[in-house]
Amino acid sequence: MVVILKPKTTEEDVQKMISYVKDMGLDVMVNTGVDCTVLGLLGDTSRIDPDTLMLNCHVDRVMRIAEPFKKASRKFHPEDSVYEIGDSKIGVEKTFTIIAGPCSVESEGQILEVAEDVKKSGAKLLRGGAFKPRTSPYSFQGLELEGIRLLKEAKEKTGLPIVTEIMSPYMVESFVENVDVIQVGARNMQNFDLLKELGKCKKPILLKRGLSSTIEEWLMSAEYILAGGNPNVILCERGIRTFETYTRNTLDLSAIPAVKRLSHLPVIVDPSHSAGMSWMVEPLSLAAMAVGADGIIVEVHNCPEKALCDGAQSLNPKQFDSLMKKLKGVGKSLGIEV
Amino acid sequence: MVVILKPKTTEEDVQKMISYVKDMGLDVMVNTGVDCTVLGLLGDTSRIDPDTLMLNCHVDRVMRIAEPFKKASRKFHPEDSVYEIGDSKIGVEKTFTIIAGPCSVESEGQILEVAEDVKKSGAKLLRGGAFKPRTSPYSFQGLELEGIRLLKEAKEKTGLPIVTEIMSPYMVESFVENVDVIQVGARNMQNFDLLKELGKCKKPILLKRGLSSTIEEWLMSAEYILAGGNPNVILCERGIRTFETYTRNTLDLSAIPAVKRLSHLPVIVDPSHSAGMSWMVEPLSLAAMAVGADGIIVEVHNCPEKALCDGAQSLNPKQFDSLMKKLKGVGKSLGIEV
Amino acid sequence: MVVILKPKTTEEDVQKMISYVKDMGLDVMVNTGVDCTVLGLLGDTSRIDPDTLMLNCHVDRVMRIAEPFKKASRKFHPEDSVYEIGDSKIGVEKTFTIIAGPCSVESEGQILEVAEDVKKSGAKLLRGGAFKPRTSPYSFQGLELEGIRLLKEAKEKTGLPIVTEIMSPYMVESFVENVDVIQVGARNMQNFDLLKELGKCKKPILLKRGLSSTIEEWLMSAEYILAGGNPNVILCERGIRTFETYTRNTLDLSAIPAVKRLSHLPVIVDPSHSAGMSWMVEPLSLAAMAVGADGIIVEVHNCPEKALCDGAQSLNPKQFDSLMKKLKGVGKSLGIEV
């Protein structure tokens, strides 16, 4: 951590500042520049809050050099984290895991049919929303517990482990009992009370990146879960908010190699929500594989009477099957197993 | 709501689409253009989800014309909403309410002293954090319930109503019992489960704008609380995330006249968190008044030994007193009472 | 185009508005809603400026339905535009063109060596900066005309056509004479006087997307060149500015399928500048191919004494050669020729 003192800070005040920092158990190097003095703080600075240092009237700016996360950092955990869930090993090198299913669980018929379809095409886990975070209080909020029940039924029929989103700390116990991977949505990425509760269980947590979160904040949210005692976090890039309006969000694929370098946690991509247009799902899925993601979570819906239609952001089973074939082809050329 | 159909949609499919929309209880106007057909949906479209319409394979785009919020809309509630809290009437025209206090409650001595100081200078409510949303799990998370207890003590001593942040639906009952205004932080603006719980009580809710939320989404989050049955929402602009890094966030002061036009809810400004630098608090506070906000929530800290210092984003009591005098001056020229 | 009138506009004023629009040669459909009246403008609206309509006191908002670009639009030009430059056919389906070379031309030795290296590995065009847009007036501004001369020398030796950036309308004549593809940098994407000058020549123009430009604005800048009479525009996505600071810019790969759908113009990707880190170039290049780009423009430097080093954003020739091999592998699986 580097602390830049204000110009004209007196030698006496510099010494006070040094004592203050040493009292926190850190070593200090003094860099006396032309305009200002810069202190280099040496030691474990991850517990130091830059804002606290800023409270000192002689401090102009504070810059972090070491990352603020530890348990999520590849530095202290060089090997990839790998989680075995059903038939899949998420995070293992040269493997690309497909999670697929409808945006919302709507009925028994729907979820069973989609589950069988995506399994046939090669999906390893089934996704489906039971509790839906909706911008409007007047929109459909999901089938809730009935949705979880139907997902379990689909799991029994197909053997596919299930992934579904949690929205409230009240539901943690029920989710731990009933689902295989607990998803935290983008809007709850910094719902710290929820993260703390999830840190107490051992279920794999699929942590989506917040709409305007930096990579560092995203890893700090993972750190909350890890620090709580749950080592099983899967990151999911789902697009960030920019000024561009053609796509719903801007999928940040460069975040994938960044996260792989900074952290040992697996990271997957959601190509459906980011763009919000089904015809973009295929190119973005192939790009997700090429850029080094550990998998994708993709929306597949099933409405026989609209079989030739593409929904806003969902593929139909036929389109999904075609995507799977292309992923296998590209995977082969890169030595990646789908 | 305007539904733009894909080019080359057949007349038969246009008719199917029209029937589909009429079945939702809406009227339809058909605009047959050169390239495409555009349907104008007439009636109450606030309950229509554009994404559902997008599921139809002939729909190219959907544009809202009416706002999706109703209870928060000035259209259906032309008079300003006003809440009497202690000595203040937040939201009444030509009145500017000051909420002041430390970022975090740290000790009995601190909160009592700051409370007395800000009261003396003219603050109408006392703010202070007890539960702190922190990016890092290793940072100080607040005094929690002990912090609430100390705030109540300060209220007893000074008569100032207290404002403090809630982070979990578990705490709603306790907050309703103990505090006067319940703050929802930027990171929880779309924590819908929390909003639903707060919709069940009658306490005024101070709803901060999310870091990357549009004005419409912010008002939709207010709508969650209003739709739940709690009519008492105060909005708070606290800066949005942009590419600019000199300031911590970019205070969006143009959101104030926008919100005043779109909604009847009071809207205040947080000049302390947005910039993250105490020397910006005064100019931004004056600008907040000039742009038409109903008040400000400002950080004031109190550390006698650092009396000449400015912390990162807090004013000291003397600086706060000087700000109050300037606000009164500008207020006088604009006919605004502070 | 849809014109939303203000609530409470009188019938008389609606009729005036209709006459006004009809005088512009357009047809009008009237949609009388509960809250407001919406006019559907039918006909060629590409020459209508929404801001002019907004000048009318009864207009609340104007929304475009048809795209404002015509010559750049796939609607009016369904076949892909293809340009033959040297041995490459940029824009032809299932072909991926590689443009490579140093960020700046530094010396004869450097540019000749890099040119031969990249040619050997399979690059089809040589890039190299002679005029450099630099944020600071104190930074190296390029070798300027001497740089152009050295590029031509490299072209003579290797046969590779050359791509280099123009910064001033003064230089158009000289560039037309000496280079094969004229690059317009992100910072000049809306330098309309430069675009107009380039519209008068017939050289292929490589038009980079502006740092905060929407896809629509980017295509409108292409439209300037096309409308001027030059049909040869190649688009280049190079990252947009967001709040994320880990990468220099956020490469918007979803813009590629978007542009391919909206326009017939070829679109390539710059994986070097966007991220600003050489270790990201390979994954982003592979992703660019997978997402459907027509090629990449990639920085390759050459400093024997630093042969084992990776520069900030440049690959060395060995790394570039390894990238080419991987691109060929992935290309094979997708039926794409490199």
Next chain:
Amino acid sequence: MVVILKPKTTEEDVQKMISYVKDMGLDVMVNTGVDCTVLGLLGDTSRIDPDTLMLNCHVDRVMRIAEPFKKASRKFHPEDSVYEIGDSKIGVEKTFTIIAGPCSVESEGQILEVAEDVKKSGAKLLRGGAFKPRTSPYSFQGLELEGIRLLKEAKEKTGLPIVTEIMSPYMVESFVENVDVIQVGARNMQNFDLLKELGKCKKPILLKRGLSSTIEEWLMSAEYILAGGNPNVILCERGIRTFETYTRNTLDLSAIPAVKRLSHLPVIVDPSHSAGMSWMVEPLSLAAMAVGADGIIVEVHNCPEKALCDGAQSLNPKQFDSLMKKLKGVGKSLGIEV
């Protein structure tokens, strides 16, 4: 400047790096941390390009501590820069200068009438666009030289100095001869060739902030003009691009105190273009004064037949007169002369 070396850089390589930096005429302090070594570069680092340092394979990151601008910096020029133009002294403390006029010069009648109106209400300079940067090649591009002629006529009649936008280096000579303040639009803020040309004249340059420019980049563009020999630069904040769509751009009023602290150059605000809605001009203008700007540049149009109307972003003369009265009132309370 702080140079963070990669973890595991050998002592030998650290020494090489130190020699390399010393060869550039700088002193070096070495901070040996637990994970990595950090070099503090002491001396004049404004001419050092961080990207060049990044080319070294042992460098992980480079952080600037001193600002990269010098002539624009308040550090080296503590007194406010003040320019006398006509009756105004732009930049002098406690003075607020009003520049007003139509978006585009449309006709002799229009510009003369508006000029007289705004003068009567207290404007000190006349604005009006002759060369218009338009996103679409099909939109009206301005009256060009005829527009300049009409502006001069309005100046003769009213005595108001004129401000108008330049778009091409070709026009610098003509502008120097005919106008009083040369405006550089947001889209040309990094048109470095234009900036260099303007650095050769002595006319005051009104430099608008780019749509997605940081404050530092904006000051670096001013530095281009200053470094070229023209000391007369007025900065103009006009809104930045964010995800918010209700306003056209987000006016960044916190940039005003930031610029006043970092630089000695005057900074004004454009409240018309940023929001794009005339009813926002008044509150944003008052806020601009309250936040410490040196003035505003505001659009006033004049169309008698639409006298009761508000255009998209322009005030009519009556609204402008009312704004002037309010500015004088607030100015009085803050000791600011309008």
